[in-house]
């Protein structure tokens with residue numbers, strides 16, 4: 001019957017037979033009765049295996065389909081159970097929806113695409129669903145891709161990092177492929193057990209193929225990489241090492257500020273030039289000048305640094321040590337290693353507690369830092385993916401649990417993006 005073929009086409013139901021089309025005023029929708037075509041029947045909903053009949057299940061079921069024009073559309077069908085050899089009694093597979101879903105495949109895919117490309121309001125209003133439902137749909141679409149594609153294929157060089165979300169109360173560990181720039185894996189938690197799960201999934205053969213891992217200097221990452229990847233060079237992330245330098249500088253600055261506010265008098269070239277409140281204010285204002293890369297300093301900040309150079313030798317020394325550490329990673333290679341040797345000697349003699357401790361810390365991480373200088377891999381790729389995921393964490397408020405957020409991140413930055421139904 002021609003009519004049915006048109007309906008079939010409009011609903012994108014190629015492996016199903018349309019039995020009837022009705023209007024249900026009560027739920028304000030067009031209800032289309034369908035059944036799987038012969039050949040698509042009696043398969044386990046979870047694995048697709050042909051299985052013997054079990055029972056009628058819970059009778060008729062409905063799935064929300066894409067709207068037609070201004071009207072909502074529901075598909076309705078029997079949902080009997082088969083007895084799968086692996087999964088036991090399971091509701092049959094239907095060609096139009098994912099297992100356990102209340103929405104059709106085309107509906108799910110459209111929502112996933114919209115969630116990545118439009119606003120929260122656009123998705124929820126256009127599709128007439130709650131944001132929380134969007135979260136479950138994302139999880140479903142992403143799990144479906146996981147089941148079909150091998151995200152771990154050809155992995156050689158990894159970047160591992162952590163992201164905080166929910167105002168720093170929750171963490172995700174993320175793994176990124178240096179060669180493709182794609183997000184490979186993400187999971188709640190930031191400890192060795194979390195990362196162990198990734199390497200377990202990767203399997204021993206593929207772990208052995210990993211040649212480089214970049215990460216910040218977190219011990220749990222180092223421990224997991226050492227245990228699982230026998231052939232990997234571990235590279236410390238320059239960004240984090242330089243950040244340690246900035247932290248040490250800040251400790252010296254705070255001390256100098258406390259001294260200036262009325263603590264011990266400090267050693268200055270000309271004590272008469274420094275009245276205490278002025279010194280304190282100068283130090284407070286110079287904060288940004290001290291942190292910034294010199295090439296980005298404003299003229300005013302140059303003056304602030306000059307003032308520190310003339311009035312606070314300790315703080316000036318700390319500033320130059322921070323810049324020295326940055327230089328190590330700017331020149332890289334053997335030159336960088338030689339510069340680091342000189343830096344360590346200088347820091348150890350600096351009489352600045354923060355930098356003496358930092359030198360000891362850097363010595364502990366020296367092999368990973370040398371590897372970074374040799375291989376010139378940085379975790380910047382992870383940092384930039386993290387920045388993008390952090391934006392996603394903002395919209396993830398209202399999702400239920402971390403899985404929808406992870407799904408959203410994988411769909412946005414993984415190897416496979418959701419596509420709109422009916423478009424190539």
Ligand SMILES: [Zn+2]
Pocket residue numbers: 044045046047048049084085086087088090
């Ligand atoms: Zn099964």
